[in-house]
Amino acid sequence: MSDIKITIDGKECTAKSGQTIVEAAKANGIYIPVLCHFDGLKPAGTCRICTVKVGGRFMAGCTTPVAEGMRIDNMTPEIEDMRKQIIEMLFVEGNHMCPVCEKSGNCELQALAYRYKMMVPRFPFLWPKREVVANTPKLYLDKNRCVQCLRCVREIITTDGKNVFAVKERGGKTTINMDEKLAAGLSDDMAMRAMDICPVGCIIRKEVGYKVPIGQRKFDSKPIGSEIEGR
Amino acid sequence: MGRKITIEPVTRVEGHGKVTIQLDDAGNVAQSRLHIVEFRGFERFVQGRPYWEAPVLVQRLCGICPVSHHLAAAKALDVIVGAGTGDGLTPVGEKMRRLMHYGQMFQSHALHFFHLASPDLLFGADGDPAIRNVIGVALEHKDLAVQGVMMRKFGQEIIRATAGKKIHGTGGIPGGINKNLSIAERDEFLKGADPLNIDKMIEWSQAAVDFFKGYHAQNKDYIDNFSVFPSSHLSLVRKDGAMDFYHGVIRCIDADGNKLLDDIDYQDYYKHIGEEVKSWSYMKFPYLRKLGMENGWYTVGPLARCNTADFIPTPLAQKEFEIFKAYTKGKPNHMSMHMHWARLIELLHSAEVIKDLLNDPDLQKDNLVVKGTKQKEGVGLLEAPRGTLFHHYRINDNDQIEMANLIVSTTNNNEPMNRGVNFVAKDIFTGKKEITEGMMNRVEMVIRAYDPCLSCATHALGQMPLELTLVDSNGKTIDQIRK
Numbered sequence: 276m277s278d279i280k281i282t283i284d285g286k287e288c289t290a291k292s293g294q295t296i297v298e299a300a301k302a303n304g305i306y307i308p309v310l311c312h313f314d315g316l317k318p319a320g321t322c323r324i325c326t327v328k329v330g331g332r333f334m335a336g337c338t339t340p341v342a343e344g345m346r347i348d349n350m351t352p353e354i355e356d357m358r359k360q361i362i363e364m365l366f367v368e369g370n371h372m373c374p375v376c377e378k379s380g381n382c383e384l385q386a387l388a389y390r391y392k393m394m395v396p397r398f399p400f401l402w403p404k405r406e407v408v409a410n411t412p413k414l415y416l417d418k419n420r421c422v423q424c425l426r427c428v429r430e431i432i433t434t435d436g437k438n439v440f441a442v443k444e445r446g447g448k449t450t451i452n453m454d455e456k457l458a459a460g461l462s463d464d465m466a467m468r469a470m471d472i473c474p475v476g477c478i479i480r481k482e483v484g485y486k487v488p489i490g491q492r493k494f495d496s497k498p499i500g501s502e503i504e505g506r
Numbered sequence: 507m508g509r510k511i512t513i514e515p516v517t518r519v520e521g522h523g524k525v526t527i528q529l530d531d532a533g534n535v536a537q538s539r540l541h542i543v544e545f546r547g548f549e550r551f552v553q554g555r556p557y558w559e560a561p562v563l564v565q566r567l568c569g570i571c572p573v574s575h576h577l578a579a580a581k582a583l584d585v586i587v588g589a590g591t592g593d594g595l596t597p598v599g600e601k602m603r604r605l606m607h608y609g610q611m612f613q614s615h616a617l618h619f620f621h622l623a624s625p626d627l628l629f630g631a632d633g634d635p636a637i638r639n640v641i642g643v644a645l646e647h648k649d650l651a652v653q654g655v656m657m658r659k660f661g662q663e664i665i666r667a668t669a670g671k672k673i674h675g676t677g678g679i680p681g682g683i684n685k686n687l688s689i690a691e692r693d694e695f696l697k698g699a700d701p702l703n704i705d706k707m708i709e710w711s712q713a714a715v716d717f718f719k720g721y722h723a724q725n726k727d728y729i730d731n732f733s734v735f736p737s738s739h740l741s742l743v744r745k746d747g748a749m750d751f752y753h754g755v756i757r758c759i760d761a762d763g764n765k766l767l768d769d770i771d772y773q774d775y776y777k778h779i780g781e782e783v784k785s786w787s788y789m790k791f792p793y794l795r796k797l798g799m800e801n802g803w804y805t806v807g808p809l810a811r812c813n814t815a816d817f818i819p820t821p822l823a824q825k826e827f828e829i830f831k832a833y834t835k836g837k838p839n840h841m842s843m844h845m846h847w848a849r850l851i852e853l854l855h856s857a858e859v860i861k862d863l864l865n866d867p868d869l870q871k872d873n874l875v876v877k878g879t880k881q882k883e884g885v886g887l888l889e890a891p892r893g894t895l896f897h898h899y900r901i902n903d904n905d906q907i908e909m910a911n912l913i914v915s916t917t918n919n920n921e922p923m924n925r926g927v928n929f930v931a932k933d934i935f936t937g938k939k940e941i942t943e944g945m946m947n948r949v950e951m952v953i954r955a956y957d958p959c960l961s962c963a964t965h966a967l968g969q970m971p972l973e974l975t976l977v978d979s980n981g982k983t984i985d986q987i988r989k
């Protein structure tokens with residue numbers, strides 16, 4: 276891996292070849308918001324919240340590798356508003372009631388909405404009918420809150436290589452399916468892992484809700500992105 | 507031609523109500539009704555939700571007394587997760603919840619007295635409506651208004667330290683609590699700069715009781731005779747008969763003080779209490795099964811608690827309790843305006859309990875949650891500021907709520923509030939053809955004495971106004987006032 280030079284919003288940065296734009300930015304203390312991306316997982320590029328502009332073209336920062344001399348726009352008003360729109364769309368496409376949601380304070384979508392100062396989405400609420408799956412002993416799936424990031428699909432795999440979560444249907448109808456038998460067989464750790472990998476309150480480990488008091492939750496005192504920008 | 511009067515809105519009552527007074531051909535009050543539009547959708551709303559969500563979910567249904575709902579639900583879920591009731595929790599779990607609850611009692615009672623009741627006392631029923639409100643109190647009795655604001659703030663800070671937020675926190679979880687009280691948090695309440703410390707709060711609470719007694723001495727006729735009618739009284743009491751707002755057994759006494767129910771485990775409440783639906787009101791009418799629908803109604807709230815309890819387990823409040831009891835020679839007190847007196851004694855008691863809890867080292871312990879063998883059904887009762895609050899849940903095999911039944915304090919007081927309105931209406935509307943400001947206020951005052959949480963009973967968002975109408979026996983409106 277050799278060092279290459281790029282700029283992000285005009286700031287000169289050093290990156291390693293093979294890094295994605297998101298990774299390179301992070302290494303330089305610059306935050307590019309991500310939602311479907313999760314460190315260590317193969318990028319899926321489904322949410323587009325990480326959109327940046329390179330040479331006048333929009334690209335997903337989590338899937339695009341850096342190249343020598345790349346000039347990347349990250350925080351321009353145009354891009355920031357686009358990201359805000361994506362967040363708003365995610366809110367209207369699902370059914371989110373943060374005040375009662377047990378993921379509140381630990382939820383990445385909510386944290387992004389705070390970061391982008393979303394008040395009321397500019398799009399009409401769609402109030403989709405979404406399913407709740409409760410018939411497994413450890414996990415509870417509230418699809419009202421799913422953002423189809425596919426993190427669970429990529430991460431939660433049984434010891435013998437089977438996917439516990441899978442995509443069902445395509446396009447607007449995409450939903451996440453949980454294999455109830457496999458889910459029932461998950462170890463406590465894996466069940467907890469499934470909850471933690473989900474950026475929102477869709478995958479819930481049963482009977483642990485609200486254990487962390489307000490004030491000590493992930494984003495209560497550290498807004499999303501501050502862990503990178505603050506360095 | 508008979509006539510009917512409707513009062514709407516009841517100002518300074520949070521929520522929405524409507525009073526109709528029907529006069530007969532001779533001009534006498536034939537009937538009076540307090541209509542409260544109750545939305546019972548929440549019981550369906552929680553169906554299918556995972557049970558551990560209930561304490562956070564149900565508290566959203568009332569912006570006025572969320573902590574009571576939060577804790578009543580948590581208590582019901584204690585049973586469901588096998589932690590039992592009362593002393594089933596760890597000391598820190600039980601005591602943190604108590605602290606939260608007494609903090610809520612304290613701030614709610616302070617709010618009621620200083621913001622809602624004191625205008626009636628300070629300016630009288632016929633006072634200028636322009637100043638007969640909290641602004642009027644603030645202008646003419648600056649110290650009282652400031653005390654009201656600070657006491658409320660103190661209570662809210664207690665709630666924040668225990669629940670995580672001043673309203674709609676998450677502290678109570680099935681089987682316990684999600685945080686303890688740090689030494690720093692504790693010392694803030696014990697040793698905070700004046701006036702925000704517990705000693706000042708006790709001093710001010712005592713002063714509020716003294717203020718009432720002084721006022722009472724000057725206005726005995728008004729306070730003692732404003733609205734008086736016999737009633738049964740129901741509340742939780744501690745097993746030994748002490749006043750307890752957080753936990754206990756159900757006790758109900760009749761108008762003469764005989765025990766109708768005593769030492770009843772509230773898990774069995776439905777064996778003793780039924781709920782009747784009436785065509786003219788959306789709100790249910792609870793009643794004691796053993797007395798039946800007609801005679802089984804009862805009063806809950808501060809007056810009821812002072813009537814059912816044998817003693818108050820803190821010294822200053824106990825002293826006041828003895829004076830209060832002596833006034834009716836130990837018999838149950840049925841004077842509606844004495845509800846304010848009882849409420850202030852409870853305010854003082856709450857402050858004393860908060861101090862005792864703050865000094866209890868159990869609050870710094872770490873074993874926050876207890877769980878045992880899971881149950882399918884659980885009931886949680888507590889004494890909310892306005893009276894006994896019932897939460898009852900049943901879950902299915904998938905941990906989802908399949909049945910919820912709630913009886914809120916204001917619903918318990920449905921019949922007595924109707925009787926109170928009737929008492930006042932007979933007194934002031936007989937032979938009248940129009941409604942004056944003073945008449946309207948008297949009707950509102952009796953409702954206000956109960957401190958009804960119409961928000962909670964109706965789940966209305968924000969404050970909704972109310973209306974008084976006078977109608978003849980043919981149903982024709984003669985006069986109407988809206989506020």
Ligand code: SF4
Pocket residue numbers: 370371372373374376377378379380382383384385420475476477
């Ligand atoms: S998943 Fe996140 S955004 Fe959705 S309701 Fe829960 S906290 Fe809010």
Ligand code: SF4
Pocket residue numbers: 420421422423424425426427428440451472473474475477478
């Ligand atoms: S369940 Fe959670 S992790 Fe899986 S796709 Fe939906 S939001 Fe992503």
Ligand code: FES
Pocket residue numbers: 308309310311312319320321322323324325326335336337338
């Ligand atoms: S984070 Fe890049 S597309 Fe989702």
Ligand code: NI
Pocket residue numbers: 568569570571572959961962963
């Ligand atoms: Ni209420």
